[in-house]
Amino acid sequence: MISIQDVHMVYPGGRGRRAVPALLGVDLKLADGEFVSVVGPSGCGKSTLLHLVAGFGRPTEGNILVDGRLVRGPGADRAVVFQQAALYPWLSVAENIGFGLRIHGLRGEEYKRKVSDYLAIMGLEAFARHAPYELSGGMRQRAAIARALITQPEIMLMDEPFGALDAQTRNEMQRFLLRLWRTLRPTVLFVTHDVEEAILLGDRVVVMTARPGKIAVDLAVPFARPREWDLVLTPEFVEVKRQVLSVLRPELESAEHLERLMSGIGGEGELDT
Amino acid sequence: MVPPARSARMDVESASHCPLVSACSEDDDDLGTTCAGGGASTGFKRGITFLVALTLLLLWEALALLHVFPAMLLPSPITVLREVPQLFTVGYGGQTLLTDIWVSTVRIAAGFLVAVAIGVPLGILMASSEIAFRMIDPLLQFVRPVPPLALVPLLVTWFGIGEVSKGLVIMLGTIPVVVLNTIAGVHGTPRQRIRVAQCLGATSSQILRHVILPSALPEILTGMRVGIGVGWTCLVAAELIAATAGLGWLVQEAGQQLQVGIIFIAILAIGLIGYAMDLAIRLLERALVPWKGRA
Numbered sequence: 198m199i200s201i202q203d204v205h206m207v208y209p210g211g212r213g214r215r216a217v218p219a220l221l222g223v224d225l226k227l228a229d230g231e232f233v234s235v236v237g238p239s240g241c242g243k244s245t246l247l248h249l250v251a252g253f254g255r256p257t258e259g260n261i262l263v264d265g266r267l268v269r270g271p272g273a274d275r276a277v278v279f280q281q282a283a284l285y286p287w288l289s290v291a292e293n294i295g296f297g298l299r300i301h302g303l304r305g306e307e308y309k310r311k312v313s314d315y316l317a318i319m320g321l322e323a324f325a326r327h328a329p330y331e332l333s334g335g336m337r338q339r340a341a342i343a344r345a346l347i348t349q350p351e352i353m354l355m356d357e358p359f360g361a362l363d364a365q366t367r368n369e370m371q372r373f374l375l376r377l378w379r380t381l382r383p384t385v386l387f388v389t390h391d392v393e394e395a396i397l398l399g400d401r402v403v404v405m406t407a408r409p410g411k412i413a414v415d416l417a418v419p420f421a422r423p424r425e426w427d428l429v430l431t432p433e434f435v436e437v438k439r440q441v442l443s444v445l446r447p448e449l450e451s452a453e454h455l456e457r458l459m460s461g462i463g464g465e466g467e468l469d470t
Numbered sequence: 471m472v473p474p475a476r477s478a479r480m481d482v483e484s485a486s487h488c489p490l491v492s493a494c495s496e497d498d499d500d501l502g503t504t505c506a507g508g509g510a511s512t513g514f515k516r517g518i519t520f521l522v523a524l525t526l527l528l529l530w531e532a533l534a535l536l537h538v539f540p541a542m543l544l545p546s547p548i549t550v551l552r553e554v555p556q557l558f559t560v561g562y563g564g565q566t567l568l569t570d571i572w573v574s575t576v577r578i579a580a581g582f583l584v585a586v587a588i589g590v591p592l593g594i595l596m597a598s599s600e601i602a603f604r605m606i607d608p609l610l611q612f613v614r615p616v617p618p619l620a621l622v623p624l625l626v627t628w629f630g631i632g633e634v635s636k637g638l639v640i641m642l643g644t645i646p647v648v649v650l651n652t653i654a655g656v657h658g659t660p661r662q663r664i665r666v667a668q669c670l671g672a673t674s675s676q677i678l679r680h681v682i683l684p685s686a687l688p689e690i691l692t693g694m695r696v697g698i699g700v701g702w703t704c705l706v707a708a709e710l711i712a713a714t715a716g717l718g719w720l721v722q723e724a725g726q727q728l729q730v731g732i733i734f735i736a737i738l739a740i741g742l743i744g745y746a747m748d749l750a751i752r753l754l755e756r757a758l759v760p761w762k763g764r765a
Contacts, residue, residue, distance in 0.1 A: 253665060273671030283662040286761030287684040297670035300680075330764040341666075348670060 199227040199250060199352065199384060204259035206245055218409035219245045220256070225403060225412065229351070232378060232385040234395035236445060237405030237413075238452035243388045246410070247354050250386060251277045263352065273297070276345035276383075280357040282337035284329035290340050291316060291325040297348040315343040318377070335366035339373070346381065353383045357390065371397060372426055379423060392441050393429050396420075402437075404444045407452035414444045543730055550731040562732055563723045565715060571739055574716040577633065578705050578747070581640025582698050589645045589697070590690060593652025594678070603653075610646045618642040618704040622711050631712040636705060643704035644697040651693025655686025688755070688762045695751045702744050717743075 204223045210216035219242040227233050237243045249256050250263075252271040261268040263275065271277075284293045292299075295312040303311075316322045319339040329337055338358060345353060358374075359367040371394060378385060389395050395402045396418055404413045418437065420428060428434050527547055533539075534546035541549075557567040596603040618639050625635035659682050667677045709718025717740050724732035755762065 251665070251669065271665065271668035273669070275669060277665065277669045279662050279666075281662060283660065283666050285663065285681070285684065286764070287687075287759070296667070296680075300667070300670050300672045300676055328761060330761055344666070345669070 198229050198264055199225075199386065200260075200262040200265075201225040201246070201250065202260045202262070204246070204249060204256045204261060206242065206249065206254075207257045220249075221409040221411045222259070223405075223411055225415070227384050227386060229384055230382045232387065232398060232400045233403060234387045234389060234399030234401070235403045235405060236389060236392055236395045236441065237410060238407045238445070238449045239390060240408050240452060241405045241448070242408060242410030243405050244356055246405075247277075247356050247386060247388050250352075251275055251354050273301075273348055274350055275352045275354055276348070276350040278338075278342055278345050278353065278355045278358045280360045282329070282334075282341035284337060284340055284344070286329055288329075289326050290321055290329060290332065293329060293340055294319075294321075294343045294347060296344055301348070311347060315347050319343045333366075334362050335370055338362065338370060342374070342377070346377070346383070349381070351383060353385045355385060355387045357388055359394070360389070360391075367391075367394070368426055374398065375422075375424060392438055392445065396434065396437050396441065397424060397426070397429060402441055404441060404448070407448045413448065414441075416441065542728065545731045545734070550734050553731045554735060557732065557735060562720065562729070567720070567735070567739070570715055570717050570720045570736070571743070574705065574709065574718070574740075575743065577636050577716065578640060578698070578702050578743075581637045581705065582644060582694075582701050584637065585641045585644035585697065585701065586648055586694060588641070589648030589693070590652050592645070593649040593690075593693075594656055594683075594686075596649065597653045597656035598678075606649075610649060613642060614646045619707045619711070622708050626712045631714065636708055636713070636716075639704045639708040640701040644701040647697040647700055648690070648693040651689045651696070652686060655689025655693075656682055658689060659685040688759045691751065691755045691759060695748060695755070698747050698751060699744060702740075702747065706740055 201223055204220055206218075206220035208217040208219055223242075223246060225233075225246075235243045235246065245254075248254055250261055250268065252268045252275070255269075268275075284290075285296065288296065291312050294315050295308060298308050298311060313322070313325075316325050319342070321336060321340060321343070324332060324336065329340065332340065338361075342358070359370045362370060375398060385398075387395070387398055392402075399418050402416045402418060404416070405411065406413045416437070420434070420437075429438075530547050534541070534544050534549075538544065554567075559566065561567060561569065592606065596606055621642060622635070622639060625638050629635040629638065663681050663685060664677055667681045672680065705716075706718040706721075709716040710722045713719040713722075717736050720736040721733055721740075724730075724736065
């Protein structure tokens, strides 16, 4: 269980730059095995929030607890998948997937078995010995997901994981992630700027306001699982999407307004991405 | 578990993303012809290197034949070539050319290896500790602009004209380059690569070994490549000043006797060995960091 309690985050200024407030009192709870999507205008601090849960920084104020323990740094209980796969180019695809196991000293038969299991799950068997740069974007991201999941973390933090993929690959990856999640049931915090994706995947959709970010609305997604991609075409889905957008639209506009105000000051985006 | 995802389509995907498959194979006719033209000109470009070399040799021969300089000062390439076998068998100044090549090569190899063995760990230390950086960096920045040659008289005074002073000259030239590139490589490690390892529970020493070092390797190799060139220059120059053997010494010795042909041969050997060393490190690069520029 993840418990985010009144978290504030201010990036310190300096050398003529103003301090940038990124988060303004965020409260959020994720139950075990829950899939929560976070959407918001760019620069609203949604990635910052995810990074704080990952332990890449400490909030200026407030606490983040995972299973009752304060987050003090990154740990193997919280896997992170970034927008860029960030695979290690000096390792083969299989070695990348097995990286976490090796870190923990796993060798031999069990190592091989687990790696080939995950290669199979990801449909990457044929590419086990390939170098990461020989893979397509979608395949790379699947390998990155496998690398994150192989140590069986209870929590998966996904920071716009499909944002860099083309539309069709993104659809495939969404379906793929849904299947994977149904099997492994990790708790997922999924940051995206794609409203449709957020609704399709999440148990809840959390909409954040423009910077400094706080939670504007926390919406339960009413659709039963398993969900198929054509769900997005139903009137019910469109209605939920309309709800989310009605909250998000004004925020997008005020984000644009803010952007105009900030231009020239050099306070671009989330500093921590 | 989930069935493997649609491998047939994936094959196609991977092919189009494979860096070996260039734009030639998949794009329209227009591009195809452009590429074919490019292929033909590649052969021409390669030929041009030989053409230039040949032209220079002919120019040299012409200059010699025209007696722009007296024959003793500018022997023709053919005269020089005739001297080569004798240099290998009888030698000059008491030792054969092979001995001089051997002496210089062993010096650069040993000096370079020690320089890398010192420079890489030093660079990693300086990149990971600000205190170490602030202690060592000013020293490096001070030593770097001083031509190692200027230090040769000092080194000879302290260590004689033996191998120690040669090794030190090479190291003075090479270590700063290796250190600075190592630091750049370590600092250039993409943050996400480190974060990925942290999230998998890696300790900082595991991150150093398994993430930062391999990430820095391309830069380290670049440092080695530049460094060995600098080291070679320093060594030959040091041999010119104070030595009893080596290619630099041979140039100096032949110069004093006005044996211009031998000077030419020694210089040729110096250049070729430098070129070969550069090539060797480039091969090492290709073997160790095939991902360079691709990821």
